[in-house]
Amino acid sequence: MYRRSIRLGSKCGPTSAGPLDLDVEVTGVVDNHTGGAWGGRIPMGLSVWLRTGGIDIAVCSIRTQLIERDSLTGLGIDLDGKRLIVVKSSNHYQTGFRPGSDALWHVNSPGALPSDFSSLPYTKRDTNYYPRVQNPWAEDGTPPTILFGGKTVTAN
Incomplete structure (x- = not known):
């Protein structure tokens, strides 16, 4: 030492x-x-x-x-x-x-990628997603569209 x-x-x-x-x-x-x-x-x-x-x-x-x-x-x-x-x-x-632990706490600290994804300033997708929006499905039941792999797809 x-x-x-x-x-x-x-x-x-x-x-x-x-x-x-x-x-x-x-x-x-x-x-x-x-x-x-x-x-x-x-x-x-x-x-x-x-x-x-x-x-x-x-x-x-x-x-x-x-x-x-x-x-x-x-x-x-x-x-x-x-x-x-x-x-x-x-x-x-x-x-x-987790095994043997009394509790686990998740902490969202500053850095390159926060643990709270809803706080990210997305520029390539809309902001209609959970947890940012409690229910991302449209009122008429239409599923949201998302950008995945550079392509827009409909969630199902």
């Missing part, structure tokens, strides 16, 4: 929040780390376990979704007894993290 000052985050573009400057303890390093993914493995590359202010942070060099707990435990992080585990992932983590 050793201590170091790092700048973490803000790598995805102009909608990302600013970086965090942290003094961290480097607790674990795994070269060619992998994480479980629905019975297979996904590469995470050079990965590190950092600790600052009592918070454990896992950072990997290959951008990927965190799917199963072994992505963290494989770095040496003990998840037993943790009161809160925060996973920066859209929905992929649910299969691996």
